[in-house]
Amino acid sequence: MNILFLIQTFWAAVRAIPVTVLITSASVLIGLPLGFLLAWIKIRKIRILYPLAVVYTSLMRATPMVLLILLFYSTLPSFLNVIMNQKLHWHIKVFDTNPVIYAIIVFSLIAIANLSEVFRSAILTIDPGQKEAALMVGLSPIQAYYRIIIPQALVSAIPNIGNLTLNILKGTSLAFMMTVQEVTAVAKTAASYTYNYTEAYIDIFIIYFILGTLLQIIFRYLERYLSRHKLRVKAV
Amino acid sequence: MLKVRNFKKKYHQHEVLKGIDIEVNQGDVVALLGPSGSGKTTFLRGLAFLTPGDSGVITFDDQKINIESATPSDIKKLRRKMGFVFQNFNLFANKTAIQNVEEGLIIGHKVSKPEAKRRATEALKKVGLQQYANHYPSQLSGGQAQRVGIARAAALNPEIILLDEPTSALDPELVADVLQVIKHLADEGKTMIVVTHEMAFARDVADKVVFMDKGLVVEQNEPTSFFDDPKSPRLKEFLSRISAVNVADNSFEYEKAVQK
Known part of the structure; x- marks a missing residue:
C-alpha cells in the first residue's frame, strides 16, 4: 500500500468534487420542473403528449445508465454537428464543447424520467377528498393543486427525490467515459501511471461515501422540516 | 329554495339513483336516511357535482341547471351557494x-386577510x-377535525350546507359534540341536508326526514309522523330493524354532553 500516493490522489480527487456535484445538482434541478411537467401530462392523460411521455419514461428507466451515456456521447455530438454546421451552417465547434455539458444532458434526461414517476405517485397518494373540499370552498382546480395537493405531494416525494439524487451522484462516476474530469476519472487517471489502483479505489470509495452520507443527512433534514404538519404534538 | 327533479345516476350498468325528486325550503333541515347502498351519499355528492349525476334538473333560487348540459361556470356558481361537510373531514x-x-x-371568496x-x-x-x-389536522381528534370541517363550510356563509354522514367516521364518544354543533347551526336557521344514521338526531333536529331505498325516495314526512307512523312497508321494516330502544335511550345524548 502506497500511503503517500493514497493521500496525494485523495486530494486530487477532492479537487474534482465540484464537477461531480455540479453534474448531480444541475441534473436534479433541471429534472425537478420538467419531471413535474411530465408527471402532470401522465396524470391528466393529456392528448398526444401522454403516450409520448409514457414511452419516454419507460425507455429511460429500462435502459442501463452506461448504455445511455455511451449511446449519447457517441451519437449526439455527431448528430448536432450535422444539424448545426452542415445544415444550418452555424459553425459551432460541437466536438470541442465541454463534455460536462453532455454529461448534464444525459443525467437530466434520466432524472426527468425518474422524477416524473416520483411526482406522479406522490400526487396520487394525496386523498382526492382534499381536492373536493378545496373546490367546495371556492378554489379553482389549479389553485387546489398548487395550494393543497402539490405542497403535500412534495413532502411525500422528498425521500424518493433523495434516492434519485443519490443514484445520480453515484451514476456520475460513469461520466469518466465521456472524458469528464470528475472524481472517479481523476483518481483512475492518477492510478494508471503507477498501477496503484487499490489506493485510487479506496480514495474514490471514501469520497463517495462522504458525499452520499451528506446527501442523506440533507434530505432527512429536509423531510423533517417539510413534514412539520405531520408531527403529532400532544393536543393542548 | 332548492328543488331537484328526476335526478338519475348510473355506475356502469347499475342504476344507483332512479329519479330523485326533492324540495328544500329556506331554513329547513332535511335528514336523508336509508340503508347502505340506497344512494344517499351519491345523491348528496351529485348535488354539489362532486360526482355529477347523469340527468335531472337542479333549481336553486333563480338558477336552473340541467345536469346533462351543466357548464363549469354553472357548477361554480352553484357551489358558491353550498357548503359541504365530508364523512372523513377532508381537512387540508x-x-x-x-x-x-x-x-x-x-x-x-376574495375576503381581505x-x-x-x-x-x-x-x-x-x-x-x-x-x-x-394553530393545530394541524393530524393533531386533532376525529371529532375536533369534523368540527373544523363544519366551521370551514359555515364560515363562507353558504345558503345551504350539505353534510355527508358527518359522524359516521367518529368514535362513538365524539359523536355528541359534532351533533351539537350541527344542531346549533340548525337553531340559527341554516338550511341543511344531512345524510345520517343518527335516528335520534334526525328525529330531534330535522324538519323533514326523507327515506331512500334502492335509488328512490320511498317516503318523506315530518319527523314525528315519520318515526311513529311510517306508511310504506319498506320504511316500517327499516325502522323495526333499528332497535326502538336505541332511539329512545340515546336521544339527546348530545344534549347530555353539553350539560357535563
Whole structure:
C-alpha cells in the first residue's frame, strides 16, 4: 500500500468534487420542473403528449445508465454537428464543447424520467377528498393543486427525490467515459501511471461515501422540516 | 329554495339513483336516511357535482341547471351557494385549523386577510375550537377535525350546507359534540341536508326526514309522523330493524354532553 500516493490522489480527487456535484445538482434541478411537467401530462392523460411521455419514461428507466451515456456521447455530438454546421451552417465547434455539458444532458434526461414517476405517485397518494373540499370552498382546480395537493405531494416525494439524487451522484462516476474530469476519472487517471489502483479505489470509495452520507443527512433534514404538519404534538 | 327533479345516476350498468325528486325550503333541515347502498351519499355528492349525476334538473333560487348540459361556470356558481361537510373531514393536511377555514375565505371568496382571520376565528369559536386554531389536522381528534370541517363550510356563509354522514367516521364518544354543533347551526336557521344514521338526531333536529331505498325516495314526512307512523312497508321494516330502544335511550345524548 502506497500511503503517500493514497493521500496525494485523495486530494486530487477532492479537487474534482465540484464537477461531480455540479453534474448531480444541475441534473436534479433541471429534472425537478420538467419531471413535474411530465408527471402532470401522465396524470391528466393529456392528448398526444401522454403516450409520448409514457414511452419516454419507460425507455429511460429500462435502459442501463452506461448504455445511455455511451449511446449519447457517441451519437449526439455527431448528430448536432450535422444539424448545426452542415445544415444550418452555424459553425459551432460541437466536438470541442465541454463534455460536462453532455454529461448534464444525459443525467437530466434520466432524472426527468425518474422524477416524473416520483411526482406522479406522490400526487396520487394525496386523498382526492382534499381536492373536493378545496373546490367546495371556492378554489379553482389549479389553485387546489398548487395550494393543497402539490405542497403535500412534495413532502411525500422528498425521500424518493433523495434516492434519485443519490443514484445520480453515484451514476456520475460513469461520466469518466465521456472524458469528464470528475472524481472517479481523476483518481483512475492518477492510478494508471503507477498501477496503484487499490489506493485510487479506496480514495474514490471514501469520497463517495462522504458525499452520499451528506446527501442523506440533507434530505432527512429536509423531510423533517417539510413534514412539520405531520408531527403529532400532544393536543393542548 | 332548492328543488331537484328526476335526478338519475348510473355506475356502469347499475342504476344507483332512479329519479330523485326533492324540495328544500329556506331554513329547513332535511335528514336523508336509508340503508347502505340506497344512494344517499351519491345523491348528496351529485348535488354539489362532486360526482355529477347523469340527468335531472337542479333549481336553486333563480338558477336552473340541467345536469346533462351543466357548464363549469354553472357548477361554480352553484357551489358558491353550498357548503359541504365530508364523512372523513377532508381537512387540508398542510394547513392549520384556522388556515383551513381562512383558505376558502381568502382564496375562494376574495375576503381581505384581516377580515378572513376575524371570521375564521369566530367560526372556530362557534364550534368550540378557538384554542386549537394553530393545530394541524393530524393533531386533532376525529371529532375536533369534523368540527373544523363544519366551521370551514359555515364560515363562507353558504345558503345551504350539505353534510355527508358527518359522524359516521367518529368514535362513538365524539359523536355528541359534532351533533351539537350541527344542531346549533340548525337553531340559527341554516338550511341543511344531512345524510345520517343518527335516528335520534334526525328525529330531534330535522324538519323533514326523507327515506331512500334502492335509488328512490320511498317516503318523506315530518319527523314525528315519520318515526311513529311510517306508511310504506319498506320504511316500517327499516325502522323495526333499528332497535326502538336505541332511539329512545340515546336521544339527546348530545344534549347530555353539553350539560357535563
